[in-house]
Amino acid sequence: KILLFLGGKKIGGKMFVTNGKEENFETAREKCAEAGGLLAAPRNEAENTAIQDLLQRDISQAFLGISDEHVEGLFKYVTGEQISYSNWNLGEPNNNKDDEDCVEVLNDGKWNDIPCSLARLVICEF
Ligand code: GN1
Ligand code: CA
Ligand code: CA
Numbered sequence: 050k051i052l053l054f055l056g057g058k059k060i061g062g063k064m065f066v067t068n069g070k071e072e073n074f075e076t077a078r079e080k081c082a083e084a085g086g087l088l089a090a091p092r093n094e095a096e097n098t099a100i101q102d103l104l105q106r107d108i109s110q111a112f113l114g115i116s117d118e119h120v121e122g123l124f125k126y127v128t129g130e131q132i133s134y135s136n137w138n139l140g141e142p143n144n145n146k147d148d149e150d151c152v153e154v155l156n157d158g159k160w161n162d163i164p165c166s167l168a169r170l171v172i173c174e175f
Pocket of ligand 3: 141142143144145149161162163
């Protein structure tokens with residue numbers, strides 16, 4: 050309840066919460082793990098919309114807990130399974146400059162692969 054009070058979004062059995070900060074992928078992943086959660090990874094459109102709703106006017110792109118850092122082109126959840134839902138923007142993922150293994154969600158809900166070293170809003174799921 051307190052997480053909802055603070056602005057979290059509940060959908061099915063999951064809750065999505067942001068700390069309002071921008072971090073690189075590895076730090077974002079660690080922040081969620083320290084809190085006992087995981088980086089947000091939508092498994093369907095309703096969850097994707099809940100995450101989209103947490104984007105902020107000033108920070109309008111967030112990391113998802115998804116990457117192809119181990120096998121190029123094979124996107125997996127941070128928990129290791131292959132993704133079963135995606136919402137890629139037209140032309141994505143494109144592994145731009147051979148350097149895009151992490152995934153951001155844009156304010157229209159679409160996904161784009163980007164370098165993991167960039168800073169994006171941290172959204173965790175619990
Ligand atoms: C951006 O800036 P540019 O055009 O090289 C984006 C890529 C997208 C591309 C789509 C850091 O690349 O991920 O695939 O636009 N890079 C970043 O046109 O957001
Ligand atoms: Ca890639
Ligand atoms: Ca891209």
